[in-house]
Amino acid sequence: MTTATQVDAAGTPGAFSGDESAGGRWSEAFRRLRRNPMAILGAALVLAFVFIAVFAPLVAGHDPNDQILLGEVRPGSAPGPRPGFPLGADQLGRDELSRLLYGARQSLLVGVVSTLLGLSVGLILGGLAGAFGGKVDNVIMRVCDLLLSIPGLLTAITISVILGQSLTSVMIAIAIVNVPIFARLLRGSMLAQRGNDYVLAARSIGLRRRTIVLSHVVPNSLGPVIVQATLTLATSIIDAAALSFLGLGNPDDTRPEWGQMLSDAQNLLSTRAALAFYPCIAIVLAALGFTLLGESLREALDPKFRR
Amino acid sequence: MLRFVVRRLLQLIPILLGLSILLFAWLRLLPGGPASALLGERATPERIAAINHAYGLDQPIWVQYWSYLTRIVRFDLGDSIQNGRPVTDVLRTQFPGTIELTIAALIFAVGVGIPLGYFAARRQGGPLDGLSVVGSLIGVTIPVFFLAFLLKYVFAVKLGWLPPSGRQDVRMNATHITNFFVLDGILTREYDASWDAIKHLILPAIALGTIPLAIIVRITRASVLEVVNEDYVRTAEAKGLTTAVIRRRHLLRNAMLPVVTTIGLQLGLLLSGAILTETVFAFPGIGQEIYSSILNKDYAVLQGAILVIAILYVVINLTVDLLYGVLDPRVRVR
Numbered sequence: 095m096t097t098a099t100q101v102d103a104a105g106t107p108g109a110f111s112g113d114e115s116a117g118g119r120w121s122e123a124f125r126r127l128r129r130n131p132m133a134i135l136g137a138a139l140v141l142a143f144v145f146i147a148v149f150a151p152l153v154a155g156h157d158p159n160d161q162i163l164l165g166e167v168r169p170g171s172a173p174g175p176r177p178g179f180p181l182g183a184d185q186l187g188r189d190e191l192s193r194l195l196y197g198a199r200q201s202l203l204v205g206v207v208s209t210l211l212g213l214s215v216g217l218i219l220g221g222l223a224g225a226f227g228g229k230v231d232n233v234i235m236r237v238c239d240l241l242l243s244i245p246g247l248l249t250a251i252t253i254s255v256i257l258g259q260s261l262t263s264v265m266i267a268i269a270i271v272n273v274p275i276f277a278r279l280l281r282g283s284m285l286a287q288r289g290n291d292y293v294l295a296a297r298s299i300g301l302r303r304r305t306i307v308l309s310h311v312v313p314n315s316l317g318p319v320i321v322q323a324t325l326t327l328a329t330s331i332i333d334a335a336a337l338s339f340l341g342l343g344n345p346d347d348t349r350p351e352w353g354q355m356l357s358d359a360q361n362l363l364s365t366r367a368a369l370a371f372y373p374c375i376a377i378v379l380a381a382l383g384f385t386l387l388g389e390s391l392r393e394a395l396d397p398k399f400r401r
Numbered sequence: 402m403l404r405f406v407v408r409r410l411l412q413l414i415p416i417l418l419g420l421s422i423l424l425f426a427w428l429r430l431l432p433g434g435p436a437s438a439l440l441g442e443r444a445t446p447e448r449i450a451a452i453n454h455a456y457g458l459d460q461p462i463w464v465q466y467w468s469y470l471t472r473i474v475r476f477d478l479g480d481s482i483q484n485g486r487p488v489t490d491v492l493r494t495q496f497p498g499t500i501e502l503t504i505a506a507l508i509f510a511v512g513v514g515i516p517l518g519y520f521a522a523r524r525q526g527g528p529l530d531g532l533s534v535v536g537s538l539i540g541v542t543i544p545v546f547f548l549a550f551l552l553k554y555v556f557a558v559k560l561g562w563l564p565p566s567g568r569q570d571v572r573m574n575a576t577h578i579t580n581f582f583v584l585d586g587i588l589t590r591e592y593d594a595s596w597d598a599i600k601h602l603i604l605p606a607i608a609l610g611t612i613p614l615a616i617i618v619r620i621t622r623a624s625v626l627e628v629v630n631e632d633y634v635r636t637a638e639a640k641g642l643t644t645a646v647i648r649r650r651h652l653l654r655n656a657m658l659p660v661v662t663t664i665g666l667q668l669g670l671l672l673s674g675a676i677l678t679e680t681v682f683a684f685p686g687i688g689q690e691i692y693s694s695i696l697n698k699d700y701a702v703l704q705g706a707i708l709v710i711a712i713l714y715v716v717i718n719l720t721v722d723l724l725y726g727v728l729d730p731r732v733r734v735r
Binding site for chain 1: 416419420423430431538541543544547550551553669670672673677680681691695703707710711714715718
């Protein structure tokens with residue numbers, strides 16, 4: 095589920111030197127992001143995706159559940175493109191374009207909620223492991239190892255089967271898959287920070303451990319986590335589509351979902367193949383936007399790429 | 402080396418135990434509890450009571466766990482509610498399909514990925530390099546089912562070059578000994594049966610192998626670029642060694658370390674991807690079995706399939722670790 099490239103050999107996407115102020119690094123990174131065409135393209139795709147998701151009722155020409163072209167539906171096929179319906183309709187005569195635009199809502203929702211949920215739980219666990227070390231660290235990391243020892247999609251499938259068919263269970267399932275990734279990342283990043291001079295300095299002037307961890311180590315360790323979160327948004331969108339493609343998504347099709355549209359279109363591949371490709375392309379564009387943004391953010395934050 | 406192998410094998414035990422606990426808990430958390438989950442629509446109060454008794458579900462939880470564990474070890478995973486066959490039988494016929502598909506995908510990804518990454522790095526900035534960088538970026542974001550649909554539509558539905566679904570033409574009436582269809586054809590000298598099985602593998606394998614391919618190209622390229630500038634490569638060049646020797650003994654051997662790790666990590670992706678690829682191509686394997694057991698709420702089969710894939714994944718990771726020890730002697734000491 096998570097691609098290995100998201101984490102480089104050192105285990106952190108983009109290693110950081112802790113000797114500069116956090117504010118300076120971020121504004122410098124932002125300056126470099128603006129000059130990177132990959133980042134601009136990624137940001138544009140993400141903005142378009144979010145805009146469509148939020149304003150779907152205004153952008154879409156028709157109600158996604160209105161079976162306007164039902165009279166045109168022939169068995170084993172679906173109505174093709176015609177004036178007012180640039181992408182034609184699905185096997186129930188509903189406007190394909192409107193369903194695609196509305197589908198952005200579900201994808202964005204699943205992507206954001208499952209990433210944020212996985213991120214928060216992962217950060218708490220990883221932070222505890224990194225801050226306390228010892229037994230706490232050992233227990234948390236072994237549980238993470240166990241979760242990572244099963245392919246992510248399989249974990250997500252088993253969890254959604256327990257929770258039953260719904261959008262909520264898809265979100266929770268994907269969040270759980272994301273937890274160990276973030277936990278490991280923050281822990282690794284914190285351990286790397288711990289040996290730094292500024293931690294020694296903070297300790298020597300008598301700061302409490304909580305203050306050191308919360309106001310020095312954690313902020314300095316967040317860079318790779320933010321990069322990973324952006325990339326996780328992309329994988330979460332793809333995974334959510336995969337789960338609903340496998341029949342584990344929202345059973346109610348009045349709220350269109352790209353994965354489910356794809357699974358419905360499977361039977362029409364020989365007559366109206368385009369119906370399978372539209373949702374696929376939507377998924378790819380949304381995921382590509384976040385991936386481009388994440389990758390360029392990683393480059394912008396990584397001192398190795400400063401030339 | 403032996404101590405390294407033994408140590409790594411011992412580390413398997415907690416992972417496998419943890420896995421069994423997770424699956425045990427999972428069966429208990431299923432809607433309606435394990436008995437009605439295993440029986441499905443055939444569940445009646447009497448049958449549930451019988452299952453509860455037979456599986457010891459009326460006993461303390463640790464006794465239940467122990468008997469669960471012993472049943473797993475004896476490969477007793479219950480019966481499928483779809484056709485009443487023992488789950489172990491179902492898995493035995495489906496498992497070779499997934500393995501064949503995964504191996505074919507891996508051959509494609511590694512066989513194309515490593516040379517492509519190597520030559521992209523040797524001619525850095527050239528057209529092949531540019532193409533491989535862009536291609537690998539797009540490759541990692543394309544969901545496996547998109548590629549599967551695209552390939553199936555173009556090469557099977559439109560052009561009709563390759564079969565759109567299945568593992569072998571049923572009209573072949575081929576003899577199956579191991580259920581690895583390609584191997585069976587060779588063993589029985591029914592070479593046309595092997596060839597037919599290979600034709601059925603090509604499209605799913607390319608669909609499944611493309612994402613790992615993209616990642617392998619990226620890592621190989623980055624890794625070769627890093628190694629090329631090392632002092633020992635310059636020394637080897639200065640000694641007057643031929644390019645072929647430098648490539649094999651100095652460049653590739655050192656550059657392959659991160660690539661091997663990546664390939665290992667990709668296998669999890671391959672197994673997940675196999676579930677989706679098999680569904681699109683109606684390719685009879687564990688993945689398709691998972692899909693149909695989700696649809697039919699056949700939890701006994703689902704449990705067995707998850708168990709098999711998880712164990713396979715753990716074993717593969719172990720193999721990668723061991724391979725890493727062979728390639729990099731420093732790992733063994735740690």
